[in-house]
Amino acid sequence: MAAYGLYTHIAANKTRSILLLGGLFVLVYVMVYAGALIAEVLTYGAGAPADYYLTAAAHDLIKAFPFATGGALLWIAIAYFFHQKIVDAVTGGEDVTRQQQPRLYNLLENLCISRGIPMPKLKIVESDALNAYATGLNQRQYAVTVTTGLLNALNDQEVEAVLGHELTHIRNGDVQMMVIAVIIAGVVGFFAELFFRSFTNFGYYGGYGRGSWSSSSSEQSSSSDNKRSSAGGAIIVIIIAVALIALAWALSQLVRLALSRSREYLADAGSVELTKNPDAMISALRKIENRGELPGATSAVMELCLDNPRQGFSDLFATHPSVDARVQALVKFAGGRDPGPLALPSAPTEGPDDQTRAVDGQTPPPLPKGPWNDATDPAGAGPSGPSAGPWDSATRPSSGPSAGPLTGPWGRH
Structure with a gap:
């Protein structure tokens, strides 16, 4: 179902x-059938023709059908009730209150009150990465999580724009779609690993084949030609099983391609609609660009984030549009101004008199994090005063005083 606007996008998400x-259950049944094929061959060797293995595996699938369905439903139930705890365990997200984060809490609450949006939970991840994401499958579960790096690097207007982006994901139903995609990838990946191990272990579903083939084994041993034909049939069945497992796994991973990248454009537009400030959204995107990598986070978690720096081959499998494309859309349709990409801080170079030079064979001390590192300047200031780094407000001059030192992905600046 194509989505040409906000309301059709929400309907398409549902x-x-x-x-x-529905596709999750189909993929699970495919995995079970492939596993039954492998188990039949491993149990009885290469003594049966291919059609026997295919028929026996079909009977095994019928017997295993309720167990496979129950396993898929159990996985969905676990993900429904505990997906937030799983994501928090991966990222280190923790609930915060107004007393702990008054600035962030007030910004989110004001947005929600101004538009009549129920207030989601608020979480913080202790990380220098600049990123944010929303999670939840229903009103009671919705949560917005931001990193401490983002809070330190963005001003109030930019943080508000990021919160508006995540609230729009919740309103549009994008969050549910992403969580369901994670569930599918997880359960199919689990079955894929389980059945690939059956190459070295006899499977559970071999009982039916044992009775059926043993009754006709004498007929199959009547000639060497039949034996060779049977061996070839077993090889064909193994190839079919492996192909089915690989196909199911690949489809589970590519399911994210069903999640239109337009969701990010619409979330950016929704943020502008909430805040009436396209420049803040553009500035936030430029600061976050290439600085959002969450250490230890899985690819599924990164796909939930405001920006995912883990792009696919030639962006073919990218889950987000590029920041340039998103900024251009905001400039074209929302009238925003683009300050251009913000350069990453360069590493200090080593000169002949550098303090890191080895002396008398001793191990040199580590390089400072930056020209105004805490070790060399406890006040956190350069020769002309404190500096907020290259990702401070888009309108701030490149030199001169700022509000104070910020903590970014490369330490204090």
């Missing part, structure tokens, strides 16, 4: 959610 959940 339709895709139902289709993806």
